[in-house]
Amino acid sequence: MTAQILDGKATAAAIKSDLTVRVAALKEKGVTPGLGTILVGDDPGSQKYVAGKHRDCAQVGIASIQRELPATATQEEIEAVVRELNADPACTGYIVQLPLPRGIDENRVLELMDPDKDADGLHPMNLGRLVLNEPAPLPCTPNGVLTLLRAHGVEIKGAEVVVVGRGVTIGRPMPLLLTRRSENATVTQCHTGTRDLSAHLRRADIIVAAAGSAHLVRPEDVKPGAAVLDVGVSRSAEGKIVGDVHPGVAEVAGWISPNPGGVGPMTRAQLLVNVVEAAERSVG
């Protein structure tokens, strides 16, 4: 058996073509959505991701606002740019590319953002709204995972889902999304303190691997027919992306998300969704 592909590239393209229509409608009403990015330092990976986000914006008609600071930028300098984008009416949503350089208090920067311009859904106010079941922009990667599953008809309701990882961008918010009444999944969250990861993985109908540990999920850990989402990004010595899922899993799983080409493009598409939805809310 070979797993069917959870095609993030194609699903993201369909989302973007829907957004193109909605952006055109907003422009007719005099509103042009604008995505801002704040990039600090010169990490090649971060530069590449941010460039990809602006390419996506151009495709759907969203304006781009790019702010770059050197790796030596101080806390105050970064916070000044956050204040600037909070005040800029052309910037309807923005992100602060993470991680920020060592020595910068990331949480202080995020808390300074206007929660209504939070395109990542990672502002503490919006994470709190998610916990309280209030409307909020949803964290892009977890929401991308859900959208990818839905687009391929994978049943989430009642599924046993194992999330591996507890990072702020994926591991922590993912179970919050999955356990809403609209999804009704049963979730087990595993992490480095989990005693027997394999035992949990083997029971899962859906595995979300977001530990950042190369080839952590092995074929013998996967129930035949399960859906496996590879969210991890490590790099090989040659700089190629290595996911959290061993390639042999494709012989056991029913569904698998390629990496690259799976959750990455979905993350970017959900970012655009958050920007467009915020602009739509602003026109009522």
Ligand SMILES: Nc1nc(=O)c2c([nH]1)NC[C@@H]1CN(c3ccc(C(=O)N[C@@H](CCC(=O)O)C(=O)O)cc3)C=[N+]21
């Ligand atoms: N505030 C903030 N928001 C983020 O959303 C955020 C962040 N910080 N910091 C870094 C991570 C990483 N991230 C990715 C987005 C797209 C791809 C992506 O599109 N990847 C392509 C391949 C890209 C390649 O080949 O290098 C793919 O999977 O097909 C990957 C990774 C967003 N992040």
